[in-house]
Amino acid sequence: MLMDLRRKLFSQLIKYKQKQPLSIQKQHDFLKRLYRLIENGYSLLEALEILHWEKSWQYQTNLIIETLKNGKSLHIALQEANFHKKVISFMYFAMLDGDLETALKQCCLMLNQQIQFTKKFKQTARYPLFLGILFITLLYFIKNSVYPSFLHLFSSTSGTSKITDFAITFIHILFQILVYGSLCLIIIYGSWLLMKEKLSVENRIKVYHLIPFFHFILKLNNSFLFSIHLSSLLNAGLSLKACLETLHNQQQLPIISYYSNRMISELKRGKSITSVLPSCSMFTKELYRIFNKNINNQVLAKDLAIYAEFLIEQIESKTKQLIDFIQPAFFIMIGGLILFIYLTLMLPMFQLIQNL
Numbered sequence: 001m002l003m004d005l006r007r008k009l010f011s012q013l014i015k016y017k018q019k020q021p022l023s024i025q026k027q028h029d030f031l032k033r034l035y036r037l038i039e040n041g042y043s044l045l046e047a048l049e050i051l052h053w054e055k056s057w058q059y060q061t062n063l064i065i066e067t068l069k070n071g072k073s074l075h076i077a078l079q080e081a082n083f084h085k086k087v088i089s090f091m092y093f094a095m096l097d098g099d100l101e102t103a104l105k106q107c108c109l110m111l112n113q114q115i116q117f118t119k120k121f122k123q124t125a126r127y128p129l130f131l132g133i134l135f136i137t138l139l140y141f142i143k144n145s146v147y148p149s150f151l152h153l154f155s156s157t158s159g160t161s162k163i164t165d166f167a168i169t170f171i172h173i174l175f176q177i178l179v180y181g182s183l184c185l186i187i188i189y190g191s192w193l194l195m196k197e198k199l200s201v202e203n204r205i206k207v208y209h210l211i212p213f214f215h216f217i218l219k220l221n222n223s224f225l226f227s228i229h230l231s232s233l234l235n236a237g238l239s240l241k242a243c244l245e246t247l248h249n250q251q252q253l254p255i256i257s258y259y260s261n262r263m264i265s266e267l268k269r270g271k272s273i274t275s276v277l278p279s280c281s282m283f284t285k286e287l288y289r290i291f292n293k294n295i296n297n298q299v300l301a302k303d304l305a306i307y308a309e310f311l312i313e314q315i316e317s318k319t320k321q322l323i324d325f326i327q328p329a330f331f332i333m334i335g336g337l338i339l340f341i342y343l344t345l346m347l348p349m350f351q352l353i354q355n356l
Helices: 002-019 024-039 044-051 055-069 074-080 085-097 100-155 162-198 201-208 212-235 240-249 254-268 285-291 297-355
Strands: none
Touching: 024 044, 024 055, 024 100, 044 055, 055 074, 074 085, 085 100, 085 212, 100 162, 100 212, 100 297, 162 297, 201 212, 201 254, 212 240, 212 254, 212 285, 212 297, 240 254, 285 297
16 A cells, blocks of 8 residues: 555656756757757658656657647747747747747757756856855854954943954945845845746846846847747748738747837838837847848848857856956955954954054
8 A cells, every 4th residue: 555655756756857848958958859859851740759758858759749739839839848949939030031950059059058058057156156145144143243252342441442343344234235135136036037028028028127238138038039030031032011911929038029020110110220220229230231231032041140159158258257267257256355354363463462
């Protein structure tokens, strides 16, 4: 009886884990294998049936296959399997231009870049985070144990050192800033996760502008997605207006949908896209220059595809620069504060020894 209950619970646990969304790494591996199979001549359903052999993907492949057999498109099937929204957007446009193989390749490159950035950031931030927690603990100990002992020591002699007075005030303020600052960041981030979907796209853009580096990376990312998707749609033979309507109708990339709608409105008024692009703050200025050349759709598609390749290299370069900057800057800051605390402890002691 007890063994049957354990087996049942173990079976339920396995099913629960299988139903959980795949991690970005597993999504990348899934799509990479799918790309290789399709590249070697397998149909989409045949490739998915082969992927079903992998136990960790069985729930997702079953769901995708059943959704496809019910007449729905691949991007809807991936959406129901809880894939990343950028993956869904690539598959949405792949179904429109009919180039699934290229879309899978581009999607794998994008996910791999995201995985490498996340991995590098975790490796870089791990030690500074540990050091930061240790430093806050040290501040708490100094604030509540060491400096009160100093005050007691100086109260029995000639009086409190000015350096000690300044250090106590500084440490108290610094400790309050670090603790309450961390709490505020956690509350702000949690509130953002809860409120994000309720905010209009226009208000989200205003919030993004308040975060300088993140805003810059997001601008590059949106420009990349807009360029790569518009290029693929133009290559499929659609008119520029039809491409923009397609970009507007998709729901996975709300900022691109919002800007596409504004461009469509300008085209209906008889104006060109270049009249609205300068006001699109989440797009780069280079997009304006590309559209301002007044070239045909074929050349425009080529320029956008080349620019998309340039953007993905730029995103990788800028994020690498940020990661390389974080650790040394943090170490210098912590080192300076530790040196300051050391001096505030030792200098008053030297003064006290001289007065004896």
